[in-house]
Amino acid sequence: MSFGDRFLTDPTQFPSSTNGTPWGNERLIVDFVGGPYLITGLSLSQAELLRDHFEESCTTATTEQMGRVHIQICQDSDKSFKDISKTPREITFDLDHQKNHLNISGLYVMARLDFQPALSATLWTCKNDDSLFSGIIFENIFRMVVTYRLHEDNGMLIHSGAVVDDGEAVLFPGRSNDGKSTLSKLSLQTGRTVLSDDMNALTWENGVPILEKVPFAGDLGRTWTRSSQYPLKGIFAISKTAETILEPMAAPQAVALLVASTPYLNTDSMRMADLLANLHQLAMTVPTGRLGFTKNEDFWPEIQQYLKQ
Amino acid sequence: MTNTETEYRMAPDIRFRRVLDEAVVVKQDNNQVIVINEVSASILDIFEEQETVTAEVLVNALNEAYDVDRPTLEKDIQSHLEELQTAEIITSVTGHK
Numbered sequence: 307m308s309f310g311d312r313f314l315t316d317p318t319q320f321p322s323s324t325n326g327t328p329w330g331n332e333r334l335i336v337d338f339v340g341g342p343y344l345i346t347g348l349s350l351s352q353a354e355l356l357r358d359h360f361e362e363s364c365t366t367a368t369t370e371q372m373g374r375v376h377i378q379i380c381q382d383s384d385k386s387f388k389d390i391s392k393t394p395r396e397i398t399f400d401l402d403h404q405k406n407h408l409n410i411s412g413l414y415v416m417a418r419l420d421f422q423p424a425l426s427a428t429l430w431t432c433k434n435d436d437s438l439f440s441g442i443i444f445e446n447i448f449r450m451v452v453t454y455r456l457h458e459d460n461g462m463l464i465h466s467g468a469v470v471d472d473g474e475a476v477l478f479p480g481r482s483n484d485g486k487s488t489l490s491k492l493s494l495q496t497g498r499t500v501l502s503d504d505m506n507a508l509t510w511e512n513g514v515p516i517l518e519k520v521p522f523a524g525d526l527g528r529t530w531t532r533s534s535q536y537p538l539k540g541i542f543a544i545s546k547t548a549e550t551i552l553e554p555m556a557a558p559q560a561v562a563l564l565v566a567s568t569p570y571l572n573t574d575s576m577r578m579a580d581l582l583a584n585l586h587q588l589a590m591t592v593p594t595g596r597l598g599f600t601k602n603e604d605f606w607p608e609i610q611q612y613l614k615q
Numbered sequence: 616m617t618n619t620e621t622e623y624r625m626a627p628d629i630r631f632r633r634v635l636d637e638a639v640v641v642k643q644d645n646n647q648v649i650v651i652n653e654v655s656a657s658i659l660d661i662f663e664e665q666e667t668v669t670a671e672v673l674v675n676a677l678n679e680a681y682d683v684d685r686p687t688l689e690k691d692i693q694s695h696l697e698e699l700q701t702a703e704i705i706t707s708v709t710g711h712k
Contacts, residue, residue, distance in 0.1 A: 558637040562648045565641055575630060575643045582632035582639060589634070 309402045310411040313388055320409060320416055324428040326380025333367035336360050336448075339507045339518045340455040343448070344373025347380060351435035352444075359440040363521040375455050377427040377448070384432040387414045397442055403574050410450065415443045419454055427451050449522060452507070453570045457577065460584045461509040465567045467544075468501040468517050468536075469493040475501065475517040475536035476609060477508075478544050478597070479567035485544050489599060496606055501536070508538070508588070515588055540593045540613050547598030552608045560594035561585045619670040619689070622708040623696065625662040629704055633660070640704055649702060654681075655695050659704070667708055670696060 310317030328347030334356055336343045344367055345356065357364050367373075390413060402409035410417040417429040429447055433439040453463050467478040467486035480486050490503035501519045509516050515538040543555055543563050555563075564585040565572050571581045595612055599605045628644040631651075638656035640649045651659070654677075661676050662668055673692050674685065681688055699705045 556635065556637075558634040558639055558650045561632070561634050561639045562650050565639065565648045566646075572641070572648075573643065573646060575628070578630040578641055578643065579632070582630065582641070586632060586634055586639075 309400045309409065310416075312400060313390075313411045313413060314416070315386060315388055317411070319386065320411065321418065321428070321430060324378070324418060324420065324426075326378070326382075326428060326430055329379055329381050329434060333369070333371070334364055335367040335371060335373060336364045336521070338363050338520060339509060340452055340459075340461070341375065342371075342373045343375045343377060343451065343455075344371065345377045345379065347378045349434050352379065352439055355435070355437060355440035356444065359445065360521050375425050375427070375451060377429065377451060379444075380428060380430045382416065382430040382432050384414075386416070386430075387432055390414075393438070393442065397446060399446065401570075401573060403576055405576060408450070408454070408574075410447065412446065413442060414438065415447065417447045417450075419451060421454070425451070425455055425458065445522065449505070450570050452520065456507060456509060457571060457580070457584075459509060460580075460587075461507065462568050462571060462581070462584065463505055463507055463520065464564065465504065465569060466506050467493075467503045468506040468519075470499040470501065470536055471539075471606065471610065473536070474539040476613075477506065477517060477538055477541045479541065479563050480544055481567065485546050485599070488546070488601070489544055492599070492601065492604075493606070496604060498606070509535075511535075513591075514538075515591055538592050540595065540609070541589070542595050542597040542609070544597050544599065547600060549598075549600055550603045550605045550608055551596075551598035552605070552612050553596050555594045555596045557586070557589040557594065560589040564588065619674075619693075622667040622669055623662075623700070623705045624667045624708055625659065626703055626706050631656075631659055642703065649704075651699075651704075654691065655699060658692070658695055658699065662705065 310320055330349035332348035332353035334345045399410050399412040406422045408419040414433050415431045419427045431443055456462055464479050465481055467490045468475050478486055487503040490500045494500055505520055505522045507518045507520045516535045517538050518535045571577055593613055628642055631638050631640040636653040638651050640651055658673055670692055674689050
């Protein structure tokens, strides 16, 4: 199938520019790592849905306020989109990677990310007062926007659990069903802070990798407060085992795991070289290992011992 | 079965990076990520420099790097080429996989 075939009634009508009719005049700022992100063109309903969805990270923007990234929301007719009566269990998108922009089509949405002169996004949807707008349409496009924003500074979003131990963060990359949520819940029981059990932001500060929470929900839900930034002290692949096992993981295997856990960028052939370079740097900067964990044992003493070596 | 004159090229969806002695290979067509060993990584380095490569070119290029006799190196490289072909990281120029 070609780009747009799954979601659009006529993919040839995909917008060739960023022009569009806004849904309304509402403006919001979502402020967290890489931002602030300015969202304009929202209807009253859409703005309310996003405020509910992003909670404390989302505030009304004045007409003077600017964002580091601008996302504009435009109307499109429901006739532009195929009618998909049942929301699929797994949300996927058609992506068309170009040198200076990225075209996206998905469930009742078309979007375009422009990388020049500065990162910006335009989103066309037929959904106004439907919770699909905030929970699926906007959040998923927004994740891609944040991904590319972080990439500008050699950072990335990583499918991962992240737990704070003694003031520093430990990262557990992995895809669905790898055990991130289970490990995160077990870590909460030891009194530790969990940044997220699903998606965490990695940035760099003076050569030190830093982890920060993002307002995207995982299985533990979304309790949003902008978190402190935590320096990263270790990366562990995880699996559920009969007893606790902790063994080294070489840098090549760590890079492979991180590539597989870095959404959107890992399908972008134009930026793959940069992504590999950034992940190589990351794997050479902090200790990496493989953790097999069980629900019945506290694995944190083993992690702490491993990281002291 | 390959021979020393068969020409190969890297598959167009392949991206890779050397990490220590190995290499991380990403197959963009199906999002598969593979770690390959040092010899295969050295082979891919040569593919980056030349559009098509034969086994003979690889043996000549790697002869000094590996302290083995030439027949052993030829056999080893043929084996690695077959593995890379099976993994669809390289293809023969005639299009056979």
